[in-house]
Amino acid sequence: MLRIIILGAAAGGGVPQWNCGCQVCVAARADRNAWRSTQASIAFSADGDHWFLVNASPDLRQQLQATPQLHPRPGALRHTPVAGVILTNSEVDAVTGLLSMREGSPFTVYGHDRVLSILRANSIFNVLGEHTVRRQPIAIDATFEPALPDGRPSGIEVLPFAVPGKGAWYLEGKSHPGGGDSAGDTLGLRIAHRASGTFFYFLAACARVTPDLAARLVDAPLVLFDGTVWRDDELQVAGLGTKTGQAMGHIAMSGDDGAFEALADLGIKRKVFLHINNSNPVLLHGSPERARAQREGWEIPTDGLEIML
Numbered sequence: 001m002l003r004i005i006i007l008g009a010a011a012g013g014g015v016p017q018w019n020c021g022c023q024v025c026v027a028a029r030a031d032r033n034a035w036r037s038t039q040a041s042i043a044f045s046a047d048g049d050h051w052f053l054v055n056a057s058p059d060l061r062q063q064l065q066a067t068p069q070l071h072p073r074p075g076a077l078r079h080t081p082v083a084g085v086i087l088t089n090s091e092v093d094a095v096t097g098l099l100s101m102r103e104g105s106p107f108t109v110y111g112h113d114r115v116l117s118i119l120r121a122n123s124i125f126n127v128l129g130e131h132t133v134r135r136q137p138i139a140i141d142a143t144f145e146p147a148l149p150d151g152r153p154s155g156i157e158v159l160p161f162a163v164p165g166k167g168a169w170y171l172e173g174k175s176h177p178g179g180g181d182s183a184g185d186t187l188g189l190r191i192a193h194r195a196s197g198t199f200f201y202f203l204a205a206c207a208r209v210t211p212d213l214a215a216r217l218v219d220a221p222l223v224l225f226d227g228t229v230w231r232d233d234e235l236q237v238a239g240l241g242t243k244t245g246q247a248m249g250h251i252a253m254s255g256d257d258g259a260f261e262a263l264a265d266l267g268i269k270r271k272v273f274l275h276i277n278n279s280n281p282v283l284l285h286g287s288p289e290r291a292r293a294q295r296e297g298w299e300i301p302t303d304g305l306e307i308m309l
Helices: 023-030 060-065 092-101 113-121 123-127 211-217 234-238 288-295
Strands: 003-008 041-045 051-054 082-086 107-112 133-138 156-162 187-193 199-203 223-226 271-274 306-308
Touching: 003 060, 060 092, 082 092, 092 113, 092 123, 107 113, 113 133, 187 211
Parallel strands: 051 082, 082 107, 107 133, 199 223, 223 271
Antiparallel strands: 003 041, 003 306, 041 051, 156 187, 187 199
């Protein structure tokens, strides 16, 4: 069995975003029943004792405190159930939380070499001493089994694969520490429980659904998918920014080329949006956008949601 916990479902900045007065953030501040979320990350486990994170958001400390399954073992002076962190990209909202894990507990950071090269190039990440926090390169289309802290196999198989996206925005116009080839900047993951064969997909960033990606997702039990914007020009229309969803490396939910249409006929059993931006009206309870998402069979998760496969 696989256990999955949604630690956070929002895009960068969370909901409400600290400096934002859009209708979603205003509603989130005013109404305790409104949708609020920390920045996107999940935890998963095959045994309920050892957990792996996918991405480490800037809100990670808050997420760990809010999740009893990730608390230290009772009576232990130093302990964490977190055995590793798998990075799918190098954006600020995927790697910054690593700095909140600098207190000497051993775990492994798994990432494509392009992502690990950014950690190597920025000395602040040296607070995670490599004698305690190992950095393990992963390769596109090469299955790996993350290990438990004592070296035993976890019983989980992870297959990273490339999806359309873009590199970290803070490197735009600059040379990448990992070189010129962009392959590996944005990854999706197929995460499987070896004993039972059950699996799910994690794609928190995806610019479009290619035929290859659609074929991968056919009949999947669970897909956690990029829900950043409702429409491609959302930030522009709302006066919140100048970039489109595509320019940021994210597919829209709606539209002819959006997630609703692209994933509608693939037989996916459960579809959950992640990385939802505060500009997205799907976050408003009672909105036509929320109703449309529900009709299309999509879930808008709350932090702390646990899914068992």
